Amino acid sequence: MESNRYENQICVRFCVLHRLLHIGVMITFTLLAVTGFALKFSTETWAQGLISFMGGVPGAGWLHRVSAAMFYLIVMAHLVWLGYYKLVLKGHLTGPHSLFPQIKDFQDLCQNFRYIFGKGEPPLFNRFSYLEKVDYWAVLLGMQSMGITGLLMGYPEFFSTLFPGYVINIANDLHFHEAVLAVGYIAVVHMSATHLIPEVFPLEKSIFTGKTTKAKIMKDHPGEWNSLYADEK
Template identity: 40%
Template sequence: MSTPYVRRFDSFDRVLHGFLMLSFLGLAATGLPLIFSDQPWARRMTGILGSFEVAGWLHRVCATMLITVFAVHLSRLGRRLIFQRDFGLLWGPRSMVPQPRDLTDAVGHVKWFLGLGARPRFDRYTYWEKFDYWAVFWGMGIIGASGLLLWFPVFFANVVPGWFFNIALLVHGEEALLAVGFIFTMHFFNGHLRPEKFPMDRVIFTGRVSLEELEEERPSEYARLKASGGLAALQVPPPERWLVRLGTVIGTTAVSIGLLLVGFILYAVLT
């Protein structure tokens, strides 16, 4: 008996997330050695790549990739907003925009942690997923902008005074540390490593979630789709075995690299 599945992420967003992962890991691996340049592991990592020039080149290649991902995402949002008049993006249960409900959900969730109440009935995007999204969104803006400033300092010095680069380097590094630290611990925990999901949630690779899981985890969305009759339109066959396996391989690799880098950071910070 096959379980019925529903689509959660379309293939475009999944591929985009794939590029996001690839470029983010690349940026982290080539950028962290600079922040922790006094660490032996930083020297070894740069040594493996050949030289800091190679690392810098890869960093810029990944940066270009990530900026492209960001631009494509923004243009997709723009298209949905302007051409498809999909204003549900801006407010409501299908929106990423933080809403009062997220605050009550968060409080309710913590109460549930402590056994003081029932689990909140989440909709399509939970408050921690929204935080993930906006953290990355903000990070891309700040890290991207400061990174471009540092990439072309002589050009930007026509517009901003030289001490801006001092700020840019500090912000670029600290913000990167925040992004890397957050994604490789909190995002991994919330999305994959917490007991309910362990070892991982493959939804970002398959794009599909079983109806049962949807009803359990996002009862509000389930109820909403059921009431509007949209559930039938989203029904898809279960993910192919190869796709699940591919997701396992990619996910395990990414989580391993991420946790290794977190280990390096912790070693550097604690010693």
């Protein structure tokens, strides 16, 4: 078997910065969700218990805002990294091995559905599959709108001098609904697509250790394998 040869060959998939940022996002996102929903459903008993644990409504609110600020700092750190990657490391922000959406992603999606229904071969994913790209862009873009609506609600006195008052109410609604969407997406799509896979269940460790095996790349990201390690064959 060819894959056996690569079973023990370890290669780095995520650098230390990305591992750190992922852990940061994990913690702050969970805190945001817990404090946010506890505040939204403050009439429920479970929420009241949580809120009193966090030092009352002002405490939960403070924790929510501080976590939001930390989350946004992480997003900024990532953007700084992108600049460094492009300018200093001369990397490519677009192209087949980037997270930038490609036509191939749509083709992969169709191909994957054909494969699931037994009508063809599995798609040859590049470095990031379309689901991983959706994971990434959902966070990166979702945070912008969460941040904007959150700021609108956080400083209503200032923003209501710029916009009519109902904008604050709209922001409130959007913030809540997008929170439901984000938490639902992470809890259902991200968790199942990443961790609910027989080979890695219960936890896909590569984002924490940063390492993966060549055999795994060959299986999950054959497109990347073909272009990067083709000469090793």
